[in-house]
Amino acid sequence: HFYFHNELPISALDLEADIIIQSSHKMGASFGQTGLLHLKSKDGKLKKRMRTEMAKRMTTSPSSILLSSLDHHRVLLLKKGKELLTTAIKGVRKAKKQIKEIEGFDVLEETMIGITTGERFIQDPTRMTVILSDFGLTGAEIVKILHDQYNIHSDNGQMKSFSPLSSYATKTEDWNCLISALKEISQTYGHICPISVPIMPINLSQRKCIPLREAYFSEQESIPLREAIGRISGETISAVPPCLTLIYAGDEITEEVYKLLHFYKNNKAQGFVLMGAQDPDLDTIHVLENQLQIKNCLLA
Numbered sequence: 001h002f003y004f005h006n007e008l009p010i011s012a013l014d015l016e017a018d019i020i021i022q023s024s025h026k027m028g029a030s031f032g033q034t035g036l037l038h039l040k041s042k043d044g045k046l047k048k049r050m051r052t053e054m055a056k057r058m059t060t061s062p063s064s065i066l067l068s069s070l071d072h073h074r075v076l077l078l079k080k081g082k083e084l085l086t087t088a089i090k091g092v093r094k095a096k097k098q099i100k101e102i103e104g105f106d107v108l109e110e111t112m113i114g115i116t117t118g119e120r121f122i123q124d125p126t127r128m129t130v131i132l133s134d135f136g137l138t139g140a141e142i143v144k145i146l147h148d149q150y151n152i153h154s155d156n157g158q159m160k161s162f163s164p165l166s167s168y169a170t171k172t173e174d175w176n177c178l179i180s181a182l183k184e185i186s187q188t189y190g191h192i193c194p195i196s197v198p199i200m201p202i203n204l205s206q207r208k209c210i211p212l213r214e215a216y217f218s219e220q221e222s223i224p225l226r227e228a229i230g231r232i233s234g235e236t237i238s239a240v241p242p243c244l245t246l247i248y249a250g251d252e253i254t255e256e257v258y259k260l261l262h263f264y265k266n267n268k269a270q271g272f273v274l275m276g277a278q279d280p281d282l283d284t285i286h287v288l289e290n291q292l293q294i295k296n297c298l299l300a
Contacts, residue, residue: 001027001126004081007089009122013040019050026155027126027167028073034066036074084168088126092166095175099130102182104190106131108161126168130182132160136192140241140271142185150181157271158241207252210288212236215250219289225261225282228253234286239264240273253287261285 001022002008012020022036041047076084096107108129111122123129132139140157146164147153156163164178209232210218220234231253238245239260247257264272265282278286 005085030069030073034070088168098179104135104186106133129163136189138270210250212250220286221289222284225285228285229258231287237276
């Protein structure tokens with residue numbers, strides 16, 4: 001939708017990207033599970049190759065309902081794109097001002113300066129990220145409260161932020177419902193002390209012992225998590241938030257990884273989720289049986 005309004009950021013295709021995938025169901029009028037693939041190919045070679053690769057993987061019976069919703073989204077932007085996006089931008093900016101006045105909440109500004117690089121980043125003004133400031137709940141917990149108690153849908157519940165879902169179909173009364181709900185949440189939960197959240201390392205030290213495929217098909221055993229330090233994982237486990245893989249099958253379970261796994265295991269009630277573990281409670285974890293033989297082979 002960036003092409004349809006002069007206040008929106010420059011499209012990735014105009015910044016020399018070859019391929020972009022647009023989740024049109026998040027901003028546009030298309031149904032869930034839909035998206036658009038955009039190509040930029042001067043000589044047509046990329047388009048031909050992409051068409052060949054997609055033919056190998058796509059179903060021969062695509063959903064007519066989903067495709068129709070994509071076409072509706074396309075036509076709507078073509079005919080009324082600027083008008084609809086102007087309304088959306090005004091609604092988001094007005095809501096941001098009101099949310100910033102609620103105790104415990106702040107918003108991500110449209111223009112941000114990189115802390116380390118000093119680069120200037122432009123945010124999509126049709127989207128909003130709410131920041132929690134010394135609040136007693138995580139973003140994931142607030143997303144759940146908004147859904148269960150207020151029938152308001154949000155996305156991307158992180159440790160200290162969340163993103164209310166909005167589009168050019170969001171009306172003034174929708175924003176008013178969100179602001180009213182956040183005021184009530186602030187009054188109800190604002191006094192709760194924030195939980196201590198570990199700092200997620202940017203470069204997690206993951207020690208690869210054997211290839212992922214080899215680890216996946218190796219003989220495994222289930223052991224208590226507390227005994228797993230130093231063993232080779234037979235599972236790939238990711239943490240949400242922030243959608244980061246903590247360990248891959250074939251990696252050694254280091255003390256750093258163990259501490260993060262233990263934190264997520266003990267804070268599920270706060271919205272911290274581990275994905276990929278065979279034991280959903282993570283009391284146990286699958287590790288490779290013949291670890292000694294593997295280490296001897298690596299040393300050899």
